[in-house]
Amino acid sequence: MSEYTKQITRLISEVRSKKPLIHNITNYVTVNDCANVTLAIGASPIMADDIDEAADITSISSALVINIGTLNKRTIESMILSGKKANEKGIPVIFDPVGAGASALRNETTSTILDKIKISVLRGNLSEISYIAGRNASTKGVDASEADIQSNDSIAVAKAAAVKLGCVVAVTGAVDVISDGKNVVTVLNGHKMLSNVTGTGCMTTALVGSFCGAVKDYFKAAVAGVTVMGISGEIAYEAAGHKGTGSYHIAIIDAISRMDENIFGEKARINEI
Amino acid sequence: MSEYTKQITRLISEVRSKKPLIHNITNYVTVNDCANVTLAIGASPIMADDIDEAADITSISSALVINIGTLNKRTIESMILSGKKANEKGIPVIFDPVGAGASALRNETTSTILDKIKISVLRGNLSEISYIAGRNASTKGVDASEADIQSNDSIAVAKAAAVKLGCVVAVTGAVDVISDGKNVVTVLNGHKMLSNVTGTGCMTTALVGSFCGAVKDYFKAAVAGVTVMGISGEIAYEAAGHKGTGSYHIAIIDAISRMDENIFGEKARINEI
Amino acid sequence: MSEYTKQITRLISEVRSKKPLIHNITNYVTVNDCANVTLAIGASPIMADDIDEAADITSISSALVINIGTLNKRTIESMILSGKKANEKGIPVIFDPVGAGASALRNETTSTILDKIKISVLRGNLSEISYIAGRNASTKGVDASEADIQSNDSIAVAKAAAVKLGCVVAVTGAVDVISDGKNVVTVLNGHKMLSNVTGTGCMTTALVGSFCGAVKDYFKAAVAGVTVMGISGEIAYEAAGHKGTGSYHIAIIDAISRMDENIFGEKARINEI
Numbered sequence: 011m012s013e014y015t016k017q018i019t020r021l022i023s024e025v026r027s028k029k030p031l032i033h034n035i036t037n038y039v040t041v042n043d044c045a046n047v048t049l050a051i052g053a054s055p056i057m058a059d060d061i062d063e064a065a066d067i068t069s070i071s072s073a074l075v076i077n078i079g080t081l082n083k084r085t086i087e088s089m090i091l092s093g094k095k096a097n098e099k100g101i102p103v104i105f106d107p108v109g110a111g112a113s114a115l116r117n118e119t120t121s122t123i124l125d126k127i128k129i130s131v132l133r134g135n136l137s138e139i140s141y142i143a144g145r146n147a148s149t150k151g152v153d154a155s156e157a158d159i160q161s162n163d164s165i166a167v168a169k170a171a172a173v174k175l176g177c178v179v180a181v182t183g184a185v186d187v188i189s190d191g192k193n194v195v196t197v198l199n200g201h202k203m204l205s206n207v208t209g210t211g212c213m214t215t216a217l218v219g220s221f222c223g224a225v226k227d228y229f230k231a232a233v234a235g236v237t238v239m240g241i242s243g244e245i246a247y248e249a250a251g252h253k254g255t256g257s258y259h260i261a262i263i264d265a266i267s268r269m270d271e272n273i274f275g276e277k278a279r280i281n282e283i
Numbered sequence: 284m285s286e287y288t289k290q291i292t293r294l295i296s297e298v299r300s301k302k303p304l305i306h307n308i309t310n311y312v313t314v315n316d317c318a319n320v321t322l323a324i325g326a327s328p329i330m331a332d333d334i335d336e337a338a339d340i341t342s343i344s345s346a347l348v349i350n351i352g353t354l355n356k357r358t359i360e361s362m363i364l365s366g367k368k369a370n371e372k373g374i375p376v377i378f379d380p381v382g383a384g385a386s387a388l389r390n391e392t393t394s395t396i397l398d399k400i401k402i403s404v405l406r407g408n409l410s411e412i413s414y415i416a417g418r419n420a421s422t423k424g425v426d427a428s429e430a431d432i433q434s435n436d437s438i439a440v441a442k443a444a445a446v447k448l449g450c451v452v453a454v455t456g457a458v459d460v461i462s463d464g465k466n467v468v469t470v471l472n473g474h475k476m477l478s479n480v481t482g483t484g485c486m487t488t489a490l491v492g493s494f495c496g497a498v499k500d501y502f503k504a505a506v507a508g509v510t511v512m513g514i515s516g517e518i519a520y521e522a523a524g525h526k527g528t529g530s531y532h533i534a535i536i537d538a539i540s541r542m543d544e545n546i547f548g549e550k551a552r553i554n555e556i
Numbered sequence: 557m558s559e560y561t562k563q564i565t566r567l568i569s570e571v572r573s574k575k576p577l578i579h580n581i582t583n584y585v586t587v588n589d590c591a592n593v594t595l596a597i598g599a600s601p602i603m604a605d606d607i608d609e610a611a612d613i614t615s616i617s618s619a620l621v622i623n624i625g626t627l628n629k630r631t632i633e634s635m636i637l638s639g640k641k642a643n644e645k646g647i648p649v650i651f652d653p654v655g656a657g658a659s660a661l662r663n664e665t666t667s668t669i670l671d672k673i674k675i676s677v678l679r680g681n682l683s684e685i686s687y688i689a690g691r692n693a694s695t696k697g698v699d700a701s702e703a704d705i706q707s708n709d710s711i712a713v714a715k716a717a718a719v720k721l722g723c724v725v726a727v728t729g730a731v732d733v734i735s736d737g738k739n740v741v742t743v744l745n746g747h748k749m750l751s752n753v754t755g756t757g758c759m760t761t762a763l764v765g766s767f768c769g770a771v772k773d774y775f776k777a778a779v780a781g782v783t784v785m786g787i788s789g790e791i792a793y794e795a796a797g798h799k800g801t802g803s804y805h806i807a808i809i810d811a812i813s814r815m816d817e818n819i820f821g822e823k824a825r826i827n828e829i
Contacts, residue, residue, distance in 0.1 A: 254537025264800025527810025
């Protein structure tokens with residue numbers, strides 16, 4: 011195991027021992043899974059999206075996760091207010107621009123969030139991050155498109171977005187790429203069946219948020235979160251892939267809940283480029 | 284296997300090869316299951332209900348599913364706007380009038396939707412469709428009532444509603460009935476344990492929407508969606524019925540994800556009346 | 557088995573035979589689980605939170621469950637209106653003050669609900685109920701805190717809150733305590749893994765609501781609901797605890813759906829103090 015992988019591996023115990031409180035303003039499609047994976051990796055989730063409490067909840071949390079999967083006027087305002095509060099207090103903000111590129115509202119909201127809030131980690135699929143990086147991309151729904159299989163594209167897009175925004179960017183797909191604009195790490199873990207369950211992207215973002223709540227190095231936190239999901243996707247496939255996507259979905263959460271340094275260290279396929 | 288059943292069977296491959304994008308404006312109780320069954324049958328779900336993007340999302344989709352399970356003023360407006368956009372662009376609209384008959388708001392919203400939007404397929408249980416057809420029905424909650432066991436009633440109600448609305452109507456229950464007002468098909472698949480899991484009706488509607496996004500014959504699409512759920516309810520019972528309703532719920536999604544022409548052709552019990 | 561435990565045991569059959577309709581105004585994180593546990597214990601759930609139908613739906617229901625897990629201005633109004641309607645018609649109101657103590661909005665909403673609505677059963681964890689009882693408590697997220705292991709505290713807090721509010725109070729944790737201010741019952745069932753799944757508190761409240769819809773003695777209904785969750789947490793641990801929290805989650809619902817008087821009577825550890 012490389013020294014770098016060893017460092018990431020140790021973060022598993024760190025999040026489990028610190029049990030950070032993670033504030034999620036997220037969509038109503040995958041919110042239950044986001045809460046359950048946050049618990050499964052050892053953090054504590056709190057979901058709150060009313061403007062009258064969003065900033066209060068952010069203030070007592072160790073990280074804020076913003077996900078625009080089912081954005082609406084009411085929650086967009088809360089996202090902005092919570093994001094500003096997080097910036098003010100030095101709390102990391104993790105942003106999942108679900109469906110960026112698919113509607114004017116998603117595009118405008120993404121711009122507003124990126125303009126008004128300093129993001130620590132941006133996590134999306136290739137088409138979403140390409141849209142943000144200002145490159146061509148076609149969004150087909152909110153799930154991974156075929157284009158995701160091209161890791162060269164992902165590296166270029168992740169770097170471009172990271173330079174543009176000055177934050178860590180994670181582009182997930184067949185190969186996951188994490189970059190801060192200068193350094194690039196790829197993660198080869200994962201399974202294509204992950205795209206047959208809704209919200210595995212959102213869950214990855216929730217995991218990244220959980221690590222960011224426990225670890226000050228947000229680049230490593232992003233690598234850890236992305237790798238936990240990839241490994242869990244592999245373990246779940248072995249355990250339940252033959253049964254179907256319902257059992258696979260449950261087995262993903264099982265695997266996250268049982269993740270420890272031994273399993274992580276043995277299975278992680280993390281490369282510094 | 285009858286020629287008709289063969290035609291329906293072939294639709295399984297059609298939805299899987301076309302992977303249509305399906306826009307769902309639905310309730311927050313069963314939305315995760317609706318997204319996952321849409322993926323499980325091979326389509327791609329997108330959930331979006333804000334008035335500022337609803338019509339945009341409909342425009343890029345192959346079908347629109349409207350479900351009033353947890354309707355509210357904000358989403359009702361989006362339903363109407365998306366429905367009109369779908370009509371304008373020739374995109375099929377599938378409507379699930381959850382709880383019609385149970386409150387004035389549900390009744391008025393149902394009327395408004397039926398007045399302002401041309402529906403391709405209406406899917407509900409006997410009490411909901413009876414309400415729409417203008418017949419007596421008592422709604423007890425949003426799950427199937429005892430009355431559903433009477434297939435003669437279902438046939439009469441489905442035909443009456445189809446004539447009244449000029450669309451395909453699916454009344455699901457112990458015996459499922461699909462009618463366009465003239466033709467009637469019954470589906471004998473299903474299992475009574477389906478009524479012990481919330482949202483199996485919503486999921487059926489999501490499946491019908493998935494087929495409508497891939498197949499121009501909405502009558503056959505409705506028969507396919509209803510039959511997939513019925514067969515999956517049977518397979519799930521064999522696999523997990525003895526474990527309890529949690530495992531049964533997961534096994535339904537498993538069965539949908541593994542549905543293919545062989546399984547469908549072997550188990551479908553579809554009758555042209 | 558004590559005479560008291562026998563009386564509680566008989567309630568399992570009572571809720572299953574009466575199938576009461578339970579109106580839930582709840583959060584979007586755990587709403588699917590709340591609906592499914594309501595079905596699993598034999599009641600019928602209906603979720604409706606728009607101000608234009610909330611009171612109508614309450615009127616046709618046998619109990620109203622209010623849960624502020626993801627409260628917002630729109631749903632708070634519906635909670636108040638439905639609560640008043642329930643009081644007017646003699647329908648029991650079960651209140652879950654999720655996260656009371658964690659934000660000004662939750663605190664104010666909790667006060668408003670307790671001021672304007674006569675509650676039949678209040679169900680929360682030690683920090684939430686301590687906040688309501690006016691005692692010191694620190695809320696860390698919405699899940700159980702370490703303090704919950706102190707049953708002496710729970711007894712004092714449950715009694716104090718019950719006296720203050722004049723209702724039945726259930727404080728759940730390692731030891732569950734139910735009190736009406738005078739009488740105290742403890743339930744020793746449960747498993748610590750329950751705190752690794754989001755919403756097991758909400759589900760407990762939904763179970764209490766289901767029993768309150770079928771049984772006029774709300775104290776016993778609360779004991780029954782709390783005990784069903786505790787026993788199910790134990791059975792689920794035996795069945796699936798080793799697999800992880802995803803499978804454990806599903807196994808909880810399985811166990812509730814298979815609960816009968818034999819299992820309940822054999823496993824219940826209910827003590828009158």
